[in-house]
Amino acid sequence: MLENLAGSFMLMLTPINLLYMLLGVSGGMMAGALPGLTATMSVALLVPFTFRMDPVTGLVTLGAIYCGAIFGGAFAAILVNTPGTPSSIGTTFDGFPLTKQGKGEEAVWAAALASASGGLIGTVILLFLAPPLASVALRFGAPEYFWVSIFGLTIVSSIAGGSLIKGFAGALLGLLISTIGLAPIGGEVRFIFGMSALQGGVSIIPALIGFFCIPEILNMVGTGLSVSQLEQHGDSIKITSFQKFKNTFKEVIRMPGNIIRSSLIGAFVGIIPGAGGNIANLVAYNEAKRISKYPQKFGTGIIDGVVATEAANNATVEGGLVPLLTLGIPGTPPAAVIFGALMLQGLRPGPELFADHAPLAYAFILSFFVANIMMFVVGIVGGKTFYEVITKLPMRILVPAIAFLTMLGSFAIRGNIMDVYTMMILGFAGYGLKELGFHPGPIVLGLILGPIAEEGLVQGYLMGPPGARWTIFFTRPISIALIILSILSLFWPIFQSKVLDADKK
Amino acid sequence: MKNEKTTINSDIISAIIIVLVAAIFGWQLYKAQMAQFGFIFPAFIIFSMVVCGIALFIKSVLKPEMLASFQKEYNLRLYLVAVFLFAWTFTLVNLGFGLASLIFFALIVLIAERKYTPKDILIAIVVSGLMVGVFYWIFTSMLLLRLPRGILF
Numbered sequence: 001m002l003e004n005l006a007g008s009f010m011l012m013l014t015p016i017n018l019l020y021m022l023l024g025v026s027g028g029m030m031a032g033a034l035p036g037l038t039a040t041m042s043v044a045l046l047v048p049f050t051f052r053m054d055p056v057t058g059l060v061t062l063g064a065i066y067c068g069a070i071f072g073g074a075f076a077a078i079l080v081n082t083p084g085t086p087s088s089i090g091t092t093f094d095g096f097p098l099t100k101q102g103k104g105e106e107a108v109w110a111a112a113l114a115s116a117s118g119g120l121i122g123t124v125i126l127l128f129l130a131p132p133l134a135s136v137a138l139r140f141g142a143p144e145y146f147w148v149s150i151f152g153l154t155i156v157s158s159i160a161g162g163s164l165i166k167g168f169a170g171a172l173l174g175l176l177i178s179t180i181g182l183a184p185i186g187g188e189v190r191f192i193f194g195m196s197a198l199q200g201g202v203s204i205i206p207a208l209i210g211f212f213c214i215p216e217i218l219n220m221v222g223t224g225l226s227v228s229q230l231e232q233h234g235d236s237i238k239i240t241s242f243q244k245f246k247n248t249f250k251e252v253i254r255m256p257g258n259i260i261r262s263s264l265i266g267a268f269v270g271i272i273p274g275a276g277g278n279i280a281n282l283v284a285y286n287e288a289k290r291i292s293k294y295p296q297k298f299g300t301g302i303i304d305g306v307v308a309t310e311a312a313n314n315a316t317v318e319g320g321l322v323p324l325l326t327l328g329i330p331g332t333p334p335a336a337v338i339f340g341a342l343m344l345q346g347l348r349p350g351p352e353l354f355a356d357h358a359p360l361a362y363a364f365i366l367s368f369f370v371a372n373i374m375m376f377v378v379g380i381v382g383g384k385t386f387y388e389v390i391t392k393l394p395m396r397i398l399v400p401a402i403a404f405l406t407m408l409g410s411f412a413i414r415g416n417i418m419d420v421y422t423m424m425i426l427g428f429a430g431y432g433l434k435e436l437g438f439h440p441g442p443i444v445l446g447l448i449l450g451p452i453a454e455e456g457l458v459q460g461y462l463m464g465p466p467g468a469r470w471t472i473f474f475t476r477p478i479s480i481a482l483i484i485l486s487i488l489s490l491f492w493p494i495f496q497s498k499v500l501d502a503d504k505k
Numbered sequence: 506m507k508n509e510k511t512t513i514n515s516d517i518i519s520a521i522i523i524v525l526v527a528a529i530f531g532w533q534l535y536k537a538q539m540a541q542f543g544f545i546f547p548a549f550i551i552f553s554m555v556v557c558g559i560a561l562f563i564k565s566v567l568k569p570e571m572l573a574s575f576q577k578e579y580n581l582r583l584y585l586v587a588v589f590l591f592a593w594t595f596t597l598v599n600l601g602f603g604l605a606s607l608i609f610f611a612l613i614v615l616i617a618e619r620k621y622t623p624k625d626i627l628i629a630i631v632v633s634g635l636m637v638g639v640f641y642w643i644f645t646s647m648l649l650l651r652l653p654r655g656i657l658f
Contacts, residue, residue: 045648162570163516163564163570165557165560165561165564166519166561168553168557169519169523169554169557169558169561172523172550172553172554172557173523173526173554175550176526176527176530176547176550176551176554179546179547179550183539183542183543185542185543186539186540186542186543187543188537188539188540188542188543189537190533190534190537190539190543190547191530191533191534191547193533214590217586217590218583218586218587219577221579221582221583221586221617222577222578222579222580222582222583223577223578223579224578224579224582395617396613396614396617397614397632397636399586399613399617400609400610400613400614400617400633400636401610401636403590403593403610403613404606404610404636404637404640405640407593407594407597407602407606408602408640408644408652411597411602411650411652411653412644412648412650415650415651417597417598417653420594420597421594421595424590424591424594428587428591433519433522435572435574435575436515436518436519436522436572436574437515437519437570437572437574438519453546454546457545457546458542458545458546461545
């Protein structure tokens with residue numbers, strides 16, 4: 001393996017590959033920053049351009065785009081409270097409050113450093129631990145997927161905002177919206193209210209844009225404050241950008257536990273086929289809050305929250321490639337697109353990839369080290385530029401510009417006008433619910449986890465022994481571990497608040 | 506007294522909304538008469554929503570969360586923008602993505618600006634033309650996305 005690594009490193013490190021990686025990271029970042037243009041779309045759109053490239057160049061370019069797009073989502077999440085991709089939902093929780101405090105620049109830099117760290121840790125895992133982890137992922141059956149989604153739903157207790165009951169009600173609402181359209185098992189049509197366009201269900205991206213973006217637009221108009229004016233409400237001391245960068249860098253590297261834990265969560269969630277950055281970032285946020293010495297500060301604008309979500313979502317990039325490269329099973333949707341790109345280059349993902357094309361496979365894996373370092377550098381420079389542009393734009397331009405991009409983004413997903421209608425209707429509903437104290441996070445979490453939970457529940461039920469079908473959910477080792485984790489996660493915030501109260505007394 | 510805001514019992518309104526949504530979806534589920542596989546999961550969610558609604562109702566009596574909801578500094582402007590956004594969305598097909606976006610982008614710029622001199626109107630048109638034009642070109646010519654075409658483009 002070691003001789004392969006040295007040769008592959010040299011194969012990957014050519015000027016042309018480096019140039020394409022730089023372009024890929026930058027392009028991916030820009031696409032990721034636009035709500036509606038997901039990492040999957042960015043990678044898919046650029047696959048045709050890699051057909052004529054040398055296989056190594058094509059693959060390293062796609063990998064760089066993927067890394068950049070996942071990180072790019074943080075820009076919109078931090079600066080306009082709208083996740084650019086579903087992988088940065090959790091970044092809004094502390095990122096935007098930081099912007100309101102006048103610390104948006106620091107938040108973007110922290111996201112860049114955390115994303116690069118997450119990506120580098122994910123690459124180490126992909127390089128050295130891929131085969132054993134892929135075999136663990138294969139043990140996940142329907143009952144385990146059901147419990148994974150239940151574990152995911154316990155996060156509501158951390159992200160509910162003010163009221164826990166409203167948090168759970170919001171998650172249930174999200175779950176209910178996710179059931180609109182065809183049932184995953186049986187194929188019956190549900191809740192379409194006579195509109196055949198709803199048969200395909202509510203797509204996550206338009207719902208995500210609606211729930212996060214439209215309420216923010218209306219809020220900006222209602223308060224008359226743009227991001228630049230919100231900033232003046234902050235109490236940041238005027239210091240130079242370099243000093244800010246130095247302080248942020250120090251603050252982030254002082255939390256290695258948070259970075260490593262979140263990256264491991266991200267890599268592991270990415271390995272499980274069907275789960276991705278959209279779940280990983282929320283799980284990592286929940287764990288960071290649970291383990292923190294100051295959990296009550298999460299959601300008010302602290303760097304720890306941004307670091308947790310960004311380290312996790314970039315680690316899913318490499319995590320998602322573990323089952324793809326070792327077993328030929330894509331772990332995430334963009335990994336599925338890369339699967340297609342590999343096939344087009346005449347390479348079959350799976351064990352034979354390492355046997356027959358080892359230098360190429362290792363060159364692809366090693367390129368993530370370079371791409372993540374590039375992403376950090378471009379992220380620092382690009383982040384500052386994005387920050388300057390967003391904060392300098394007056395509200396009268398920012399509001400219609402965001403509205404225009406939300407419509408364009410919602411339409412671009414499937415080329416379906418119904419997605420734009422859905423986005424707008426859910427956006428207004430989201431505004432109303434936000435005014436009533438509902439946080440959009442649990443609603444979107446329900447929407448993401450709904451299909452996984454339903455499929456897991458019904459398929460698991462069908463897998464169970466006749467006469468005692470439900471027992472399958474409680475007898476498999478991974479299921480039992482997930483049940484214990486879910487119980488711990490659900491009751492931890494209550495236990496933690498009791499401990500904090502006792503400490504105060 | 507200008508800035509004084511009245512608070513509302515947000516829990517009771519939330520409880521009503523949650524129960525109402527559960528009732529609408531529950532009625533649809535009952536009417537559809539589905540097989541077990543398509544029924545079991547939504548039925549469980551609807552039941553849980555009713556439970557949450559009842560819990561919110563009890564909370565609204567015992568310990569209500571009073572919020573100054575729907576009272577912003579510029580409520581009229583907010584409602585106007587909301588109407589424009591709604592109209593923008595629902596005219597995309599008939600007017601076309603480009604034209605609808607040009608019109609409503611400019612209208613929102615004007616509403617947010619609150620200045621209506623010929624110069625301001627011209628600026629609004631130029632800004633919206635540039636923004637819509639650039640992104641329209643990127644999405645249709647570079648990303649080859651077929652945006653809805655209406656009466657003009």
